[in-house]
């Protein structure tokens with residue numbers, strides 16, 4: 061007797077094969093039989109039988125880029141990803157993990173995360189269950205508490221660095237003995253089940269008071285030493301969120317030295333330098349031709365953010381913004397924003413071309429005043445700063461900062477930063493060395509919510525734009541990314557694979573509009589988006605989502621993934 065049979069489905073196997081009518085049977089969490097209606101094969105008896113009524117049955121979505129490290133200690137659903145068709149999440153991206161962590165550093169780590177990943181400080185202070193110190197203890201702690209989706213976890217460079225260097229982690233290079241100690245921790249983490257080692261060299265990755273995140277202080281020796289642990293362990297991916305100084309050839313040299321895959325984030329079409337991402341893809345192809353496995357991590361949505369001038373994350377990429385970051389009071393902050401020499405610095409810096417992934421002059425026309433605070437400004441809502449500046453004959457920086465200082469530090473801006481030109485984005489999505497991810501789910505909760513990227517790919521890019529077939533679209537967010545990360549027996553409908561499944565209607569599938577909700581510990585707010593056309597999700601054969609959304613009584617079917625294909 062099978063545990064579950066789903067029949068009368070349109071099977072999309074996640075491998076790019078043409079869809080066909082059929083069904084499948086599940087026993088002990090794995091797919092044990094697949095039927096093809098043309099052959100009329102019978103699947104046999106089952107404890108639970110579901111008539112899919114012709115809907116598409118596909119593998120669940122694998123999300124390679126999330127930041128649920130803290131949230132999973134209080135929310136085993138990884139909200140909202142589970143409700144959006146995701147069955148496996150990878151955490152620890154960019155090297156921002158919460159383990160290993162000494163008790164004395166907990167508050168420092170949380171304050172840095174608050175800043176760099178836009179997480180609520182109060183929610184994290186109230187929510188994180190600190191029942192671990194080492195990285196292996198953290199993995200056991202997640203396992204003990206239970207998980208709804210499957211979870212694979214990077215060991216994070218910034219955490220390892222803070223563990224060894226303490227407060228100095230954001231201040232200086234490491235000594236030889238500190239590097240040796242960090243390398244030992246990375247190796248132990250890999251042996252305990254980490255999926256790889258993650259880091260960031262991105263300039264806007266700053267912690268509290270604008271201090272750089274620890275990984276940004278690593279020098280060449282440290283990077284080579286820590287990534288060599290992947291080679292010694294013979295497993296794991298090197299994941300990096302790349303800043304200005306990290307070139308693709310340099311990343312190729314790391315892959316050449318340790319023989320491991322490199323996942324390079326975040327590859328967007330940047331209006332400030334629209335050809336850069338394609339130049340870098342060319343470098344990745346060249347590296348591939350020499351046998352190095354480099355991947356470009358790309359996103360299938362325009363990267364947009366909602367923000368206020370009080371917490372202006374997208375502006376912090378400007379070096380000239382720094383005086384505003386370190387201003388210790390509101391009065392001081394306002395004085396900085398009004399200072400002509402501060403503005404002169406910004407006006408000069410925004411003209412410099414070739415700065416990766418930073419707000420550029422082209423973005424002024426995509427920076428919209430979404431909500432104003434003062435009633436007399438109501439007529440400005442819906443206008444872009446670019447249009448307003450032209451109306452007033454001003455530099456956009458002056459228009460923008462003057463507006464903020466005029467009682468509008470809490471006005472909400474909606475900013476589209478990257479991936480605005482969809483014909484260009486389409487070239488990224490179709491690239492054979494691209495991995496579609498970058499949801500940043502679990503982070504930047506007050507600015508954005510792209511956790512529904514997989515449903516958006518199916519609805520927008522496959523159905524509406526027809527840039528990909530539905531079979532290709534499913535493959536890119538299931539087996540393609542699972543295989544890139546050596547996640548075994550997932551991301552495909554195949555006999556012997558785990559029954560991570562998603563049932564959806566290809567005629568309606570997509571992600572719903574953004575909305576603000578207040579469900580974080582202490583009632584902090586976040587942006588949310590709902591699923592459209594999603595009829596069911598199963599993790600290891602257990603149903604976690606039905607037609608009405610999350611199933612509160614689904615238990616904890618997810619597994620902590622510790623073993624990976626070489």
Ligand SMILES: [Zn+2]
Pocket residue numbers: 125127153154301500
């Ligand atoms: Zn990230």
